[in-house]
Amino acid sequence: xxxxxxxxxxxxxxxxxxxxxxxxxxxxxxxxxxxxxxxxxxxxxxxxxxxxxxxxxxxxxxxxxxxxxxxxxxxxxxxxxxxxxxxxxxxxxxxxxxxxxxxxxxxxxxxxxxxxxxxxxxxxxxxxxxxxxxxxxxxxxxxxxxxxxxxxxxxxxxxxxxxxxxxxxxxxxxxxxxxxxxxxxxxxxxxxxxxxxxxxxxxxxxxxxxxxxxxxxxxxxxxxxxxxxxxxxxxxxxxxxxxxxxxxxxxxxxxxxxxxxxxxxxxxxxxxxxxxxxxxxxxxxxxxxxxxxxxxxxxxxxxxxxxxxxxxxxxxxxxxxxxxxxxxxxxxxxxxxxxxxxxxxxxxxxxxxxxxxxxxxxxxxxxxxxxxxxxxxxxxxxxxxxxxxxxxxxxxxxxxxxxxxxxxxxxxxxxxxxxxxxxxxxxxxxxxxxxxxxxx
Amino acid sequence: xxxxxxxxxxxxxxxxxxxxxxxxxxxxxxxxxxxxxxxxxxxxxxxxxxxxxxxxxxxxxxxxxxxxxxxxxxxxxxxxxxxxxxxxxxxxxxxxxxxxxxxxxxxxxxxxxxxxxxxxxxxxxxxxxxxxxxxxxxxxxxxxxxxxxxxxxxxxxxxxxxxxxxxxxxxxxxxxxxxxxxxxxxxxxxxxxxxxxxxxxxxxxxxxxxxxxxxxxxxxxxxxxxxxxxxxxxxxxxxxxxxxxxxxxxxxxxxxxxxxxxxxxxxxxxxxxxxxxxxxxxxxxxxxxxxxxxxxxxxxxxxxxxxxxxxxxxxxxxxxxxxxxxxxxxxxxxxxxxxxxxxxxxxxxxxxxxxxxxxxxxxxxxxxxxxxxxxxxxxxxxxxxxxxxxxxxxxxxxxxxxxxxxxxxxxxxxxxxxxxxxxxxxxxxxxxxxxxxxxx
Numbered sequence: 001x002x003x004x005x006x007x008x009x010x011x012x013x014x015x016x017x018x019x020x021x022x023x024x025x026x027x028x029x030x031x032x033x034x035x036x037x038x039x040x041x042x043x044x045x046x047x048x049x050x051x052x053x054x055x056x057x058x059x060x061x062x063x064x065x066x067x068x069x070x071x072x073x074x075x076x077x078x079x080x081x082x083x084x085x086x087x088x089x090x091x092x093x094x095x096x097x098x099x100x101x102x103x104x105x106x107x108x109x110x111x112x113x114x115x116x117x118x119x120x121x122x123x124x125x126x127x128x129x130x131x132x133x134x135x136x137x138x139x140x141x142x143x144x145x146x147x148x149x150x151x152x153x154x155x156x157x158x159x160x161x162x163x164x165x166x167x168x169x170x171x172x173x174x175x176x177x178x179x180x181x182x183x184x185x186x187x188x189x190x191x192x193x194x195x196x197x198x199x200x201x202x203x204x205x206x207x208x209x210x211x212x213x214x215x216x217x218x219x220x221x222x223x224x225x226x227x228x229x230x231x232x233x234x235x236x237x238x239x240x241x242x243x244x245x246x247x248x249x250x251x252x253x254x255x256x257x258x259x260x261x262x263x264x265x266x267x268x269x270x271x272x273x274x275x276x277x278x279x280x281x282x283x284x285x286x287x288x289x290x291x292x293x294x295x296x297x298x299x300x301x302x303x304x305x306x307x308x309x310x311x312x313x314x315x316x317x318x319x320x321x322x323x324x325x326x327x328x329x330x331x332x333x334x335x336x337x338x339x340x341x342x343x344x345x346x347x348x349x350x351x352x353x354x355x356x357x358x359x360x361x362x363x364x365x366x367x368x369x370x371x372x373x374x375x376x377x378x379x380x381x382x383x384x385x386x387x388x389x390x391x392x393x394x395x396x397x398x399x400x401x402x403x404x405x406x407x408x409x410x411x412x413x414x415x416x417x418x419x420x421x422x423x424x425x426x427x428x429x430x431x432x433x434x435x436x437x438x439x440x
Numbered sequence: 441x442x443x444x445x446x447x448x449x450x451x452x453x454x455x456x457x458x459x460x461x462x463x464x465x466x467x468x469x470x471x472x473x474x475x476x477x478x479x480x481x482x483x484x485x486x487x488x489x490x491x492x493x494x495x496x497x498x499x500x501x502x503x504x505x506x507x508x509x510x511x512x513x514x515x516x517x518x519x520x521x522x523x524x525x526x527x528x529x530x531x532x533x534x535x536x537x538x539x540x541x542x543x544x545x546x547x548x549x550x551x552x553x554x555x556x557x558x559x560x561x562x563x564x565x566x567x568x569x570x571x572x573x574x575x576x577x578x579x580x581x582x583x584x585x586x587x588x589x590x591x592x593x594x595x596x597x598x599x600x601x602x603x604x605x606x607x608x609x610x611x612x613x614x615x616x617x618x619x620x621x622x623x624x625x626x627x628x629x630x631x632x633x634x635x636x637x638x639x640x641x642x643x644x645x646x647x648x649x650x651x652x653x654x655x656x657x658x659x660x661x662x663x664x665x666x667x668x669x670x671x672x673x674x675x676x677x678x679x680x681x682x683x684x685x686x687x688x689x690x691x692x693x694x695x696x697x698x699x700x701x702x703x704x705x706x707x708x709x710x711x712x713x714x715x716x717x718x719x720x721x722x723x724x725x726x727x728x729x730x731x732x733x734x735x736x737x738x739x740x741x742x743x744x745x746x747x748x749x750x751x752x753x754x755x756x757x758x759x760x761x762x763x764x765x766x767x768x769x770x771x772x773x774x775x776x777x778x779x780x781x782x783x784x785x786x787x788x789x790x791x792x793x794x795x796x797x798x799x800x801x802x803x804x805x806x807x808x809x810x811x812x813x814x815x816x817x818x819x820x821x822x823x824x825x826x827x828x829x830x831x832x833x834x835x836x837x838x839x840x841x842x843x844x845x846x847x848x849x850x851x852x853x854x855x856x857x858x859x860x861x862x863x864x865x866x867x868x869x870x871x872x873x874x875x876x877x878x879x880x
Binding site: 094099105149150158161162166168170186189190193301304311320322393396401 | 752
């Protein structure tokens, strides 16, 4: 390709606050988000806290024509909450789960169950390899007494390791997400200085949005003012970061944030403000090394790899069914344990109320049976959690394998990749080309 | 550097079977391993199943002059068991924990507690960047009814993802470890075909060792014959794999395995056979791109990064102390719960035996108290496991940060890296240069 080509990439990032029954106006907000994304037609959309897969699928259907390519990263008990939508073909994905992420018994904080992670997607934008990362770090519940600080520092450490080590081959790096850290916080400094990533709010030529680029503001009607103390107006904890390479330069021409409630609506999109960055990519690919990155695998090797991958997918599906069956068994046993407990209490209680007389069975049996029921309930609950995590991991691997098979098949068919993402009209029903999902 | 330079690299890999009290002759075997490694002076030593950190520290002390650089990868409840020793300076490390790794309740198989992972170390060998990986996948306990197959397939998938995405900038890739898969198994094919890694047993010009390169053989006195059925003589499940790049070619000139008991000793080193591969690296670094990989960070930025890292280490240490305190509290509460239970049983039992009379306290209190004791014991046990995992992760991050600070300080002092690993005599006491461990 010619030297010093320019291409503009619009990147969007939002923490969607998608906890059904707990987050306010969840469905209505997803509808608003979907409509806005359809209209705005960003190149890359990075979402966090999409906790329900149903919401991801809703957005996927809604954005099928504007953003034909997408990936939902699965991990932990609930999921990672991370999703990416793109105009450009996603060639490869990879997920890194942070080794530390709060405590399971701090259930009211919920972070542990979310399986916080960083997701990577490799996109090809106008001939440039773009490594796009989306992440969400552990929340800070108290600025003064932040007991999760070591966890967040380790998460920042692992985030920078992951980005640094996986982006060596990339022409440009784009990171979006809710870091739950102020710009001068230790983890932020660690991330930025080690990776050389730049903050689009700092780098942008033009800015339109909240004062100081804040993304959690007092003017957002979902924010309780006392949560922000001692920061009256708000804080900046969501970021779009970027970095070029020796083969491509990257600039931020314009950046904006939402400012609380959406014009024309009574609600904001979320309790966080949304970020949009208009990045300009300038490729300086040297004459020879440009094509080195994609391995020129011969066709028969490619076909063999696709076969192996398909076999692996089948094996993972077998594991999926097995894990589903085990989880079902755990749930059923749990329900039976609960029923037994209710029955026992009923037997014990009914004569008590009706006759006021002696217990119908000896106390020792009563307590032993009750202890048994509790043990069953606790064990099956732990097993249920465990199998859910196993299921998420298996599903995640299966999703990634499907995507990889699609990408390899595309390669095998010999279509130049550039033609594909310039032609989203190839999938008029708003679906990814059917051959990419050979065994959905 | 000149084109087509040649350098020989001897790589060693062994599953050490280091489960104290369960593995036979553990200490004696570590002594034998240490002596052999001292004598053989391999460039890179990749060990698996070094479950006890004490054994790692024993080997570290023993190999201090032959292999001044080392790293022990921590994860899970017990650890990952992975260790690397090298003649060449380790510049950077990264650990990826597999998302699936068996079941905690299959305690007799133990894999879940091991926190299986793949560790990466970046070495500079004669001006070439070598990404070295060491890993250990979930064991296969039954060939016919392998209920862990989906887990091992997902581990292979994640292993190939990790290697593929982190090795883009490497000149050569070297992988060693116990894959617990036969050469034609699905996971092996997936790994090899996706990454393009080559099997040193297949590629070697000359081979000396067990028939078919087997690494788990019937002639090993720690192996029970019935474990190998239906493979009478043995199986090949340990590997040294390698891959070159556009900047360097890599060949295997010679490969060997041990053959059961060590000559001059009555014991083998382990229940697995050890692998040694003599690899030849041929660098073809183009005139200009050779130095592109190391970012030319200005000195003040480097100093700032070191400060930030030091601050992060301090924060992680705070977390470490906190987790240690919490674990101690959990253990103490557990012991108190146990003591209470013993006391209760004693009170209940003693009059029973002594007088044969009535229980000293009402049955209802007895059972309630017993239930309370059990709940305390179970909860504190789970918490203890959880805090141990937290500790391992924090320690792992702290270790990696210390290594990174050392590497950055070396850079800052302006020593060309090549001088450092060509001069192991700089640390005559068998320690890493003291400046690298500024805050041990």
